[in-house]
Amino acid sequence: MSAKERPGQVSEATTHRLSLLLRGLRVLDAAGTATISSSALAERFDLNAAQIRKDLALYGEFGVRGLGYRVRELKARLTSLMGLDRSRTVVIVGAGNLGQALADSRNFNGEGFRVVGLYDADGRKIGARSRTGVPIRDVRELPAALAASRPDIGVITAPADAAPGLASQLASAGVPAILNFAPVRVPPLLGSVVKNVDLTLFLENLAYQLARRGA
């Protein structure tokens, strides 16, 4: 976390660390652990103790001197801070392998998120179902569905050439957050938050590290 960060504009790296911390707290709470120090937390879940303290300091006082963190209380406060105390609804546009993988994923259908629709333009897919039974609907039905169900998050797993148009469509319909997996960058649109996740960038990061190591 950079010294410049404030809650409204923390980096992706920071929210990823908070997510991992929260997962650790869930495990501890389920196991009945009442309190834990930042160093024990760090060791148990492969985190960094100083970083945990710095990240949490952004949001106020959490630890109790000499005692550490109260697990259940910190879990509840982090859940609320992360916006995970309510379920977010998700529509997925693009029912290729990746779209279906996400529609069927336990993590996209867990405590915090619920897939409410899966759409595609391919007539051979429309009417079929994903492995876990999510029906694939005609993307032409998307505008009416967006107006009726007002989902929180739109996930784009369509081909690159379709992605910008779909993003505009989602943003125009008032979908406040867009997660774009198509290999083309979508800029923030009409007040919607856009997160571009290009899986190739992770492969290229590894290629870079291999090159630096002379491998």
Add this chain to the structure above:
Amino acid sequence: MSAKERPGQVSEATTHRLSLLLRGLRVLDAAGTATISSSALAERFDLNAAQIRKDLALYGEFGVRGLGYRVRELKARLTSLMGLDRSRTVVIVGAGNLGQALADSRNFNGEGFRVVGLYDADGRKIGARSRTGVPIRDVRELPAALAASRPDIGVITAPADAAPGLASQLASAGVPAILNFAPVRVPPLLGSVVKNVDLTLFLENLAYQLARRGA
């Protein structure tokens, strides 16, 4: 890019920016553009001009005063710096939706990367092929295949409980880089570089941003 960064240990954010810059340069080179300023580059590809100059400064002098960057030369040097001047071979372990999506992806079978194997433990999948025809092999054949073909990158798209064991197996076989998509963190192993990509973290980042905006 932090002031502390050196080429051997730049952040993921930095390599992602360099990847996007390189993509822009490829487009420009293909269109016959010979030179371009950092500000024109930034505007054209939705990047940040000051950041481009800072990122590149890490690797030496690139721009020519009054002229900007020579597109083809910068493309060639970045390609080499990023380790993308040779093709990296990739094995994918886990032929579920995500594994097959990656095996079939153009980006995992493009200039820099080539999928050389797709493995699964499920007898109903073994012997079948992905949509583009990548054969799904028995994961029990993996050790022999790793010894014979020595792939550069191992991608784990298996369930969480199988991931740590598979990562150990890849690292023990000398696979120098591992990209783990299973929702469990794999630590660096036996000298292998490990990159954990948990897609749920991106959804949680959006949930955080929505909560901060009061949405």
